[in-house]
Amino acid sequence: MQAGKRRDGWTIVSWVLMALFLIFLVWPIGNLLKEAVIKDGTFSLDAFQAFFGKEYYYGSIFNSLKIGIAVMAVSLILGIPFAYFYSFYQLKGRKLLFVLCLLGTMSAPFLGAYAWILLMGNSGLVTKLLKSIGIRGLTIYGFWGIVFVQSLKLFPLVVIYMNGAFRDIDNSLLEAAESMGCKGVKRFFQVIMALTMPTILAAALLVFMRSFADFGTPVLIGRGYSTFPVLIYNQYLGENGADYHFAAAISVIAVIVTAIIFLIQKLATNKFKFTINSLHPVEPKEVHGVSAVLMHAFCYILVALAMLPQLYIINMSFRNYNNSILQPGYSFKNYQKAVEKMLYRSIGNTLVVSFVTLAIIIVIAVLIAYLVVRRSNAFNNAIDVISMLPYIMPGGVIGISLILTYSKKPFALTGTLLIMIIALTIRRMPFTSRSATAAIMKIPVTIEEAAISLGASRAKTFAQITVPMMASGIISGAILSWVSIITEMSSGVILYNNRTITLTISTYAAITSGIYGVAAVFATITTVFTVVCLVLYLRFTKAEDIRM
Structure with a gap:
């Protein structure tokens, strides 16, 4: 009975994930295909x-x-x-x-x-x-x-x-190649590249x-x-x-x-x-x-x-501008103008969207990785395949498909932060998902079995043993996901409005309006966020670099 409950618990997780992907990815893409071939109610x-x-x-x-x-x-x-x-x-x-x-x-x-x-x-x-x-x-x-x-x-x-x-x-392979006369450029192309x-x-x-x-x-x-x-x-x-x-x-x-x-x-x-x-x-x-x-x-x-x-x-960002005309000298005038151009709102929206999106991505990516590697079956593998579909889709495709699906009541989400979070979660999931899957594949299943044999529940083993051991892979994928989230352009430019504008979109809007100094301010702040993100990663993980 207890084993059945355990199976049921992960089965419920599988069905919930499948339902989420069907609602927020498969259904919108289906509507996109329908819109492409149906005109005035007839196939065309x-x-x-x-x-x-x-x-x-x-x-x-x-x-x-x-x-x-x-x-x-x-x-x-x-x-x-x-x-x-x-x-x-x-x-x-x-x-x-x-x-x-x-x-x-x-x-x-x-x-x-x-x-x-x-x-x-x-x-x-x-x-x-x-x-x-x-x-x-x-x-x-x-x-x-x-x-x-x-x-x-x-x-x-x-x-x-x-x-x-x-x-x-393995260095022994390179040493073996050298002992056989394969050195230098020849070794690089015939051994290392292969x-x-x-x-x-x-x-x-x-x-x-x-x-x-x-x-x-x-x-x-x-x-x-x-x-x-x-x-x-x-x-x-x-x-x-x-x-x-x-x-x-x-x-x-x-x-x-x-x-x-x-x-x-x-x-x-x-x-x-x-x-x-x-x-x-x-x-x-x-x-x-x-x-x-x-x-x-x-x-x-x-x-x-x-x-x-x-x-x-x-x-x-510190140079003096008269709209698009560069003037001599440096000042903080561009930053003052940026405040008038919704700088604080852009920063707030960027932080909210990026952190909420990243939290959702990490949770779902870890669950998918565990299901695919530890509980592999046709259903869980189907979830993995569906989650990877956005990897081959331009951001504009995701944006349009969501608008077609969620622009009317009772699911009117267009113009909200929620639809931007959904779009970014779907679009940037593959980075962390692949990284988490690779991380869990390197963890011997015997470690989890040992914890269970010592009395730990499967849920406790997953939360306190498996997930911490996956941490490096999760963080590496999450860093790439987070950076791509705050710099997202192709889907955001279709989904945003003045209430949901982000730093990246504000930069683009300022450039197209010819307000180059203000655009430089938005771009500079975005760069500062990415620098802080990378520094925190290197500091807390003690890693020398990021690996995939």
């Missing part, structure tokens, strides 16, 4: 015909794919060597280097675009300096500008993944998805280079009114495209399935001479470029 594919009948529309698919692939390639080219130098060699200031690398990615991508406009736009600081020495025509706008900004923002994600992968390599290929593919997919779904960077510096997220936003909030039918159809196409990319990555990963037991982890060794100079130069110059936008934005 006219929206899809309109999309594929005009090059401007279907060309956005190829534009987004080209950007995603280019950013993915550049991020891998930059991130893998960075992680290799960091993991295998004793670089000077390693911890500072890694922290700065993380800070480079811990902000909304569009903030980097905004900063580079200030630096390399038509009247940017760098642009003026180049013109003064006779160099013209260099611009941040267009395809290569998007690739440049997104790559600097996303390559640290590759570093995070690859740093963990390199540390899991051993870390599953991680490389996972990092590549994450970068591609983040690039593909990015709304802010293309909308600011695309200059007519249409991408999927921008097209969805324009159809939903176009000058001629919202076209839900067409926006829904584009959203469905976006999901199909990203799902295909996801499946391709999964098939490729399956060809590299193996396990590594790192009994003798790689120890970073000293490096001297020209090699040391080149390694340090590569890493520090790259980090400097990634950090430059944020440092410049902080500087610009």
Whole structure:
């Protein structure tokens, strides 16, 4: 009877989680699909015909794919060597280097675009300096500008993944390769890259998805280079009114495209399935001479470029502006103006939304991880699969699907903080869920069985033994989730109003209004939040870095 109750307890958890995902994810996506194929009460594919009948529309698919692939390639080219130098060699200031690398990615991508406009736009600081020495025509706008900004923002994600992968390599394998004459560059490509290929593919997919779904960077510096997220936003909030039918159809196409990319990555990963037991982890060794100079130069110059936008934005937050016209001198006038532009409300909403969302994500992610690993069955695995669906969905798709479902009574949630919390919980769940699942898989089940055999209940064992042992994995995923929550743009820009505005949306609104000094204030405060978050993580976990 007691065992039955225990089973019933976890069965109830499974059904509650499934019900939540059906209500807040599956049902909205179903309504999105319905909106895409139903017009005036009848089945119609006219929206899809309109999309594929005009090059401007279907060309956005190829534009987004080209950007995603280019950013993915550049991020891998930059991130893998960075992680290799960091993991295998004793670089000077390693911890500072890694922290700065993380800070480079811990902000909304569009903030980097905004900063580079200030630096390399038509009247940017760098642009003026180049013109003064006779160099013209260099611009941040267009395809290569998007690739440049997104790559600097996303390559640290590759570093995070690859740093963990390199540390899991057993040094005896590398020594064996050297004894067989496989050294230097040859060893790197034939042994190290082969051993870390599953991680490389996972990092590549994450970068591609983040690039593909990015709304802010293309909308600011695309200059007519249409991408999927921008097209969805324009159809939903176009000058001629919202076209839900067409926006829904584009959203469905976006999901199909990203799902295909996801499946391709999964098939490729399956060809590299193996396990590594790192009994003798790689120890970073000293490096001297020209090699040391080149390694340090590569890493520090790259980090400097990634950090430059944020440092410049902080500087610009204190510069005197007359709306969009830069004036001489420094002051706190921008901060005073920001207070008038709902600064306190933006901060309050950001804190409420981020912490409530993160708390929900952690609880659900831990439960899903336990169900999938310790109580694996078809039903629990289905919950896991459904929870991962947002991983392949642009934020605008989530936003539109929730509006279609919860904009009418009795479920009128549009314009509330609750709908933003729901959207962010759904969208950012996969980060913590995957991390928690990986953490619990490393915990031997015999530890839990020993606790139970000593008289502890299953609930007590779960709460006091299993969850604390999962802590590092949970925190790593939670950090990435929290940062992505407070910098969320693509779904928030569709869901917000003046009562629910956040720091990121306030920044975007100020940029589009040409109030650049105030925008810099909002962006600076967002950066401060991410810095505090990272410092607290490193301090309380005593970790040297973040691993996935």
